[in-house]
Amino acid sequence: MKVLIAPDSFKDCLDAASVSRHLAEGIHRVLPDAEINSIPVADGGEGFVQTMLSALGGERVDLQVFDPLRRPVLAFYGILPDGTAVIEMAAASGIELLRREERNPLLTTTYGTGQLMADAMKKGCSKIIIGIGGSATNDGGMGMARALGFRFPDKNGDKVSWGGGSLHLITQIDSSDVNPLLAKTEILVACDVNNPLTGPLGASAVYGPQKGATPEVVEELDKNLAHFAAVIQRDLNIDVLTLPGSGAAGGLGAGLVAFAGGRLQAGFDIVKEQTKLETAVMAADIVLTGEGKMDGQTKQGKTPWGVAQLAKKHGKPLIAFAGFLGDGYRELYDEGFTSIFALPNGPASLDSCITNAPELLADTAEQVFRVLLAANS
Template sequence: MKILLAPDSFKDCLSAAEVANYLAEGIKRVTPHITIRSIPLADGGEGFVETMLSVKEGTPISCRVTDPLGREIDARYGMVDNGQTAVIEMATASGIELLKPEDRNPLITSTRGTGQLMKDAMQRGCRKLIIGIGGSATNDGGTGMARALGYRYLNQHKQEIPEGGGYLGQLHHIDQSSVFPLLKQTEIVAACDVNSPLTGPRGASAVYGPQKGATPAMVSQLDQNLEHLAKIIQQDLQLTIAELPGGGAAGGLGAGLVAFAGATLRTGFSIISEQTGMEQAIQEADWVFTGEGRIDHQTKQGKTPWGVAQLARKHNKPCIGIAGLLGDRYHELYHEGFSSLFALPNGPLSLEESLAQAPGLIADTAEQVFRLITSYTSPNG
């Protein structure tokens, strides 16, 4: 029997590689010498650069940038393909984990640091950028990113508006006169972890604003401001981005990369899948295990476990999903390629206890699942 382990990270807890190791530990308690192949994954969020550097044998690059609140920090990206391609994880410069909970405010946070990483990579000779855009602290439609590349956002008095999603309602004109010249010479691919549009009830502000610190009143303001931004983009750049699938990723950075940088949006899973040979690995496996910290109905918007399950279904392979938490309407995923889904807690646990005990809980859950599998597949089962 061949087992494929293809998990994403458990956010704020374990990397994808660590999750795979603990899954393997549990399975080997049952069958010590079983054939296991591990392919840790990322869908554009945490771990995207690490995964790509591992697959492509690239070089990490450190760069001084500003965080979502404008404070200087050191961020990292990767160079692969002999320095021709940069792999960037926006969360390292503009991510929510860079801010304390009390500092999270999508009215003022900016993606400028992500643009600074892009500019540094282009100045080093990269002519292709692959940008993972999960895990943001921002809701500025990518305007901060574009400011770092020379765009200016002016009000009706031709003055620059402040950074952050809360000020986009003041936008009157987008000034393109000083855009970084290498931008037009560079292919840019944005790796999305969701397919949400820019605005509306499924958009950036409504779905993801609250976790970034937005109150209901702020969500309404931010959504209106992104809608206004889309109108100005259509007016000044002749581009329609309001309903673009994936445009709402990272607080509208998806739409901003398309509008301001000419990017192509793809699912992060499709990029990682190609680079790792995921489909071939699934074809060769008898059982597939995947997972991440939370699995719910939003998983099918392009998250890693959903992508794995889709390929498993394509090749008629059973797919097991393991999560720290099974959230709202997770049952819908049984129609999306998952054979079964399991949550880690084995009793009442606080969030802190769950995070601390995650390694053992992952191994224990994998063991329990695999004991059930072997009881029905062994000659005496």
């Protein structure tokens, strides 16, 4: 049997490569001779840089920047053989850099992501591909823009504070001291969702809670982003309010379009092309994918949905694995998913599930392939 394993990461738990490895372990318990092809698919979040470097070659650059709470952190990005820089914002501004009790989208900033961009431009990279999954932020990209020279004064002319909680205080956008290299740099944004900036499907409402926002804070953040979008529209003549993908990474999608001239493209499409994923799907007998949580939102461009479209196109059965199945996951059965399995095998705390995720992945894969083996014997 030829098996293709093409998962995304399990947020706060395992990167995509580790998920692939543990699924393969479970399969080999049942089918020791199975031919397994693993293509970890990071579509813009954690592991995006390594996915691109593995597919194309290049070098990794380590750099000390600010984390989401403006503490020093050693982050990284990649430079491909053609001189293109590949950045994952999660390396500098990601949610996994914070403990759960530290998560506060009113305070967290994308400044470190802007520092990575500035360093890549300084090194001569005239094209940057930036993946924006896995963020801890909801600042609309204000921090990123600050690192590139934009200034955001309040009504008294003072700099506003950091984070999404201060966006409503911005009275204008001062671009008089912007990094001159920015105008010479092509920015391609690997965006894994299609959410608009605000509203019930916007950055704050959909992703704010996992970043530490209460319902009251979600409402505040949403209003702040709407104000920020209005200032961008007035001062830069760019409408980011309803742009699909503008709500990604707490509005960093909107910020990269507005302040860096970025072009949003589905992160999965970028990785699919570079890794030749479709060719691998065609060669497989069965395809496996997965992500930490799968629900109705998975259809908004998430990695498992992208893999499912390829499997459906080429008539391949697709098995998905998730740490948690949320509302609407059954809708995925009409989208190319053959079956979807949640990992917990009994009552368990979140911490326990995270700790035991490697074993749970391997065990669940083993059970699935025992059924397949019996069905085909």
